[in-house]
Amino acid sequence: MTYAIRAEGLVRRFGATTALAGVDLAVPTGTVFGLLGPNGAGKTTAVRVLATLLAADEGHATVGGYDVRRDAHRVRQLIGLTGQYASVDENLTGTENLLLIGRLLGMSRGDARSRARQLLADFQLTDAAERAAKTYSGGMRRRLDLAASLVGRPQVLFLDEPTTGLDPRSRNELWDIVRNLVADGVTVLLTTQYLEEADQLAGEIAVVDHGRVIAQGTPEELKARTGGQVLAVRPIDPADLPTVLAITGEVTGAAPEVAQSTVAVPVNDPAVLPAVVRRLDAAEIAVAELALRSASLDEVFLSLTGHRAEQDAPTDADLERILV
């Protein structure tokens, strides 16, 4: 198997904060690899190191077989980068943005123009092609961002939280685009805070927390390890919470948690649902809500790390900004 991306022991510190604490990655060519983790986990820092924007303090990495430090210029000829912090120029039109990149990549004026036209059509931006990007909607901006990273037909594409802040429809459109790229043989490294997104797109997922990969596997493997689903029970009378806690804990064999008058417990076997219902009925507990839902990132984290994902932690970019 050939690897489009390999990283060994990447360490990167910002002052006293360690953003990457020894990250190893191996992404097979032609696959989608998901880096899943909360804000501040080190995902963006990892992408910035791999995309040659940031030097690692320790460890090394190759992209397309080239070292990201020594052969940065070669790596840049193989990659595309789209993300929160790699953006288009708002004061240029869609066409001008893509022309700019085509020209910077050494295309002739004519080639750059026809490539821009083709990408704008592929991404349903033809009607907006001559408008400044600052007038675009969030979904259009992301599509233009993605188009901009594809001008040079990259072999390896970095997508840093490509759907954060997008509505569900735009998100689905973006997912379809990524699937098509992979069908064409592009290797994609995707960072996301959403388990569902990693699940939808990635063949393999690495869960990142505090700058380390704490779990890795296919989405199915991870879900099996982390329970995969969560049973939520909310009694009408909050006084019943201790009984509900005891029943769910006993039936599932896991440790339930209470939040907002709801008991939540990881579930591996959907067969526990009827058992819980019978026990609640026998205990004459009236229930306002009883649901089996997919584990959220939070629960994956809880189960893998014993602590919740800290959603309000500073992002990597914030850390870098604080330091300057």
Added chain:
Amino acid sequence: MSSATLAAPLAPARRPSLAAGLRHTFTLAWRSLVQIKHNPMELLDLSIQPVMFVLLFTYVFGTAIAGSPGDYLTFALPGIIVQNAFFATMTTGFGLNNDLTKGVFDRLQSLPVARWAPLAGRIVADTVKQAWSVALLLGVGMLLGFRVGTGFAGLLAAFALLLVFSLAASWISVLVGVLVSEPDKVQIFGFMVIFPLTFTSNAFVPTDKMPSWLQRWVEINPATILADALRGLLVSGPVAGPVARSLIWAAVLLAVFAPLAVRALRRRA
């Protein structure tokens, strides 16, 4: 898109050539200039502000300071050009900070583009903008009665000196643009520093009309020296001394701020 992976070069170049770097620079300069099309405010900034300064200074202060608007214009237009040049250098830092905060800089750095091209492209574009507003200032000044007393060679030399000095001074702006957290702060810095700097020079008021404790600073103020050089090159008076001292100032600014700015940029990016 099925040819996606086949189109990439088999043996990509190790480094961008100098020719490629220059091409990147001009492409990026084009990008900065074409932005004006979608941001007409910028053109107003580049045009209305200088013209307004010429009109206000000439007719509000002219008689009080020099006896008549015409005499004052001859004295003050070189000073106004200097002040405008200082303000124009702020565009570089403003644009750079915008690129850094909006993520455009990261996108450019992820491309196989010469590392120095994004900055060089910006400076080339800002030099063009600078030339435009100087031409506008001279044009309006001439309509109001300013006369170039030295001839075409003097005019060209004045342009060249301004561009060299601005190029050096824009490194201050680059440093500020890298250090501050948002573009507006570059402008605030500009106002806080450039207003006092240019007003405590002889750009608008002759040195001998200022308090004596201030005069010592006025005499070494780079804005004074550059304004004197422009007076010599455009109107009359000594040329060699002020021009040499302007170039020394430019060299000092370059030597101090270019390394600081490049280092700050490396740390931030």
